[in-house]
Amino acid sequence: MTTMSWFQRLLPTRIRTEGGNKRNVPEGLWTKCASCDSVLYRAELERNLEVCPKCGFHMRIPARRRLDSFLDEDDREELGGDLAPVDMLKFRDSKRYKDRLSQAQKGTGEKDALVAMRGRVKGLSLVAVAFEFRFMGGSMGSVVGERFAIAADEALAREIPLVCFSASGGARMQEALFSLMQMAKTSAALAELSRNGVPFVSVLTDPTMGGVSASLAMLGDINMAEPKALIGFAGPRVIEQTVRETLPDGFQRSEFLLEHGAVDMIVDRRDMRARIASVLAILTHQEAPVSQPATT
Amino acid sequence: MNLNYLDFEQPIAELEAKIEELRYVTDDSELDIDAEIERLEQKSEELVSGIFAGLTPWQVAQVARHPQRPYTKDYLERVFTDFNELHGDRAFGDDPAIVGGLARFEGTPVMVVGHQKGRDTKEKVRRNFGMPRPEGYRKALRLMHMAERFKVPLVTLIDTPGAYPGVGAEERGQSEAIARNLFEMSGLKTPIVAIVIGEGGSGGALAIGIGDRVFMLQYSTYSVISPEGCASILWKSAEKAPEAAEALGITSQRLLDLGLIDGVIPEPLGGAHRDHEEMAENIADTLREALKALTDQPMDQVLARRRERLRAYGKVQTN
Numbered sequence: 001m002t003t004m005s006w007f008q009r010l011l012p013t014r015i016r017t018e019g020g021n022k023r024n025v026p027e028g029l030w031t032k033c034a035s036c037d038s039v040l041y042r043a044e045l046e047r048n049l050e051v052c053p054k055c056g057f058h059m060r061i062p063a064r065r066r067l068d069s070f071l072d073e074d075d076r077e078e079l080g081g082d083l084a085p086v087d088m089l090k091f092r093d094s095k096r097y098k099d100r101l102s103q104a105q106k107g108t109g110e111k112d113a114l115v116a117m118r119g120r121v122k123g124l125s126l127v128a129v130a131f132e133f134r135f136m137g138g139s140m141g142s143v144v145g146e147r148f149a150i151a152a153d154e155a156l157a158r159e160i161p162l163v164c165f166s167a168s169g170g171a172r173m174q175e176a177l178f179s180l181m182q183m184a185k186t187s188a189a190l191a192e193l194s195r196n197g198v199p200f201v202s203v204l205t206d207p208t209m210g211g212v213s214a215s216l217a218m219l220g221d222i223n224m225a226e227p228k229a230l231i232g233f234a235g236p237r238v239i240e241q242t243v244r245e246t247l248p249d250g251f252q253r254s255e256f257l258l259e260h261g262a263v264d265m266i267v268d269r270r271d272m273r274a275r276i277a278s279v280l281a282i283l284t285h286q287e288a289p290v291s292q293p294a295t296t
Numbered sequence: 297m298n299l300n301y302l303d304f305e306q307p308i309a310e311l312e313a314k315i316e317e318l319r320y321v322t323d324d325s326e327l328d329i330d331a332e333i334e335r336l337e338q339k340s341e342e343l344v345s346g347i348f349a350g351l352t353p354w355q356v357a358q359v360a361r362h363p364q365r366p367y368t369k370d371y372l373e374r375v376f377t378d379f380n381e382l383h384g385d386r387a388f389g390d391d392p393a394i395v396g397g398l399a400r401f402e403g404t405p406v407m408v409v410g411h412q413k414g415r416d417t418k419e420k421v422r423r424n425f426g427m428p429r430p431e432g433y434r435k436a437l438r439l440m441h442m443a444e445r446f447k448v449p450l451v452t453l454i455d456t457p458g459a460y461p462g463v464g465a466e467e468r469g470q471s472e473a474i475a476r477n478l479f480e481m482s483g484l485k486t487p488i489v490a491i492v493i494g495e496g497g498s499g500g501a502l503a504i505g506i507g508d509r510v511f512m513l514q515y516s517t518y519s520v521i522s523p524e525g526c527a528s529i530l531w532k533s534a535e536k537a538p539e540a541a542e543a544l545g546i547t548s549q550r551l552l553d554l555g556l557i558d559g560v561i562p563e564p565l566g567g568a569h570r571d572h573e574e575m576a577e578n579i580a581d582t583l584r585e586a587l588k589a590l591t592d593q594p595m596d597q598v599l600a601r602r603r604e605r606l607r608a609y610g611k612v613q614t615n
Contacts, residue, residue: 213471238461260469
């Protein structure tokens with residue numbers, strides 16, 4: 001969405017050249033930090049788990065890369081990978097849901113917006129799930145709910161902890177009330193874990209809103225948040241329209257949630273493995289993992 | 297135009313006004329006024345059933361929000377006796393958008409919790425248009441736990457546009473309050489009957505809506521997002537709300553067909569707002585049967601079924 005200068009606007013469309021201020025470097029080699037504007041070397045940013053080495057800004061990270069960087073390399077098993085979404089309502093807005101799905105599937109390589117795996121973190125067995133925000137805004141429909149429930153079942157059966165990385169705009173409108181019921185389904189699955197003493201760590205990442213925030217994401221025995229993530233029930237624009245005033249700086253950000261008692265801690269993505277391993281080892285009465293998290 | 301009638305109800309309003317007029321001219325007329333009134337009343341009835349047989353989902357949404365529609369307190373007076381309202385979440389405050397308390401249903405002790413909208417402007421504002429804040433959900437949860445402790449069945453009445461989107465609500469953990477209720481209701485050791493009496497607005501509705509039996513009144517709605525909200529996001533225009541209402545499948549019959557609710561409670565001819573008494577009787581009939589069936593079973597079995605039901609929500613395919 002670039003604004004055209006008055007001069008460009010005068011030119012007939014055919015004469016306008018696309019992307020006049022595009023960088024003259026090979027695609028994807030360099031990238032810009034959305035927060036501090038530093039030009040970053042792509043490979044370095046990847047090594048740094050999509051956290052800006054200059055200012056510490058946490059960019060969004062794809063679900064599979066998240067799990068890949070979180071879990072130990074060996075002994076992994078994907079859960080519910082064979083499940084795919086169904087358009088049972090033949091939902092159609094400006095686009096068909098079917099088309100939105102295949103577009104999202106092509107764009108992300110995922111069948112739906114949650115990836116679930118059993119694996120280990122510093123040797124501790126656990127089940128981990130991560131939301132894929134690029135898949136229709138990480139919205140929760142039937143497949144997300146079912147995969148989450150399968151992950152919880154696996155954690156329960158093996159009596160190993162469950163960890164969830166959420167990044168979602170909320171319930172998926174195109175699956176209508178089925179989506180709303182996934183809030184009930186996932187919360188019920190977590191209640192089952194809780195009754196059986198199986199720990200659940202919820203990591204809220206940017207953004208975690210609506211029906212996902214108002215169900216599974218807020219139900220951690222321990223709630224962690226990545227720095228400056230947007231987390232809340234209603235979207236800031238909806239609130240602004242309702243209360244008719246501009247919202248304070250930092251409203252619904254992780255630091256705001258910590259201050260108001262909604263999350264236990266804010267954890268840098270680069271410390272996440274160590275931090276989660278540490279708390280889970282304590283909760284499950286196991287030896288401390290080899291390396292300790294840095295104290296913050 | 298009569299403001300107590302929806303736009304598609306206007307023909308009914310006109311005919312009814314005419315009947316009212318006729319009642320006053322009985323004396324000075326040679327016509328057989330009684331017969332005429334009877335004829336018009338029959339016509340009115342046909343008109344009403346004609347209009348209501350063909351309501352679009354968007355029109356049903358209007359009926360669900362009808363200004364004269366009975367609210368939770370109307371049912372507390374008619375369906376239940378001995379209502380003792382209980383206030384407050386014991387932590388922050390009392391939210392008038394949710395009412396709850398101990399009551400009797402045909403003699404049997406129950407706990408009732410429901411959203412409450414206001415009838416006049418002052419009351420609407422006091423009740424926050426039926427949009428609860430976290431303390432409302434936490435009050436509801438406190439009453440649910442009390443119901444569990446004292447082994448009384450829980451009846452919830454759902455009627456909200458949604459949980460309140462406000463600064464204070466976010467500060468006090470709106471998300472957590474809703475999530476916690478879902479978590480706790482899934483394992484609450486007392487039978488739960490949930491009835492959508494008006495608007496079932498998203499997470500704000502579901503937060504008191506997990507039940508062993510879930511019913512909807514015939515012209516109530518239940519939806520993941522309001523038709524207006526959906527239209528403004530997906531169609532980029534709130535004016536497409538009628539299309540969104542259609543696509544979302546928010547009506548009782550549609551949701552029954554999809555297997556998401558257990559039953560539809562019939563409304564009086566022309567909607568619940570036309571006869572609060574009859575509506576209350578229909579609710580009582582359904583409630584009597586549901587509570588009997590649930591209290592006849594051992595609690596373990598009720599809970600196991602509730603968990604199975606929650607686990608089964610959703611449609612997926614494997615490939």
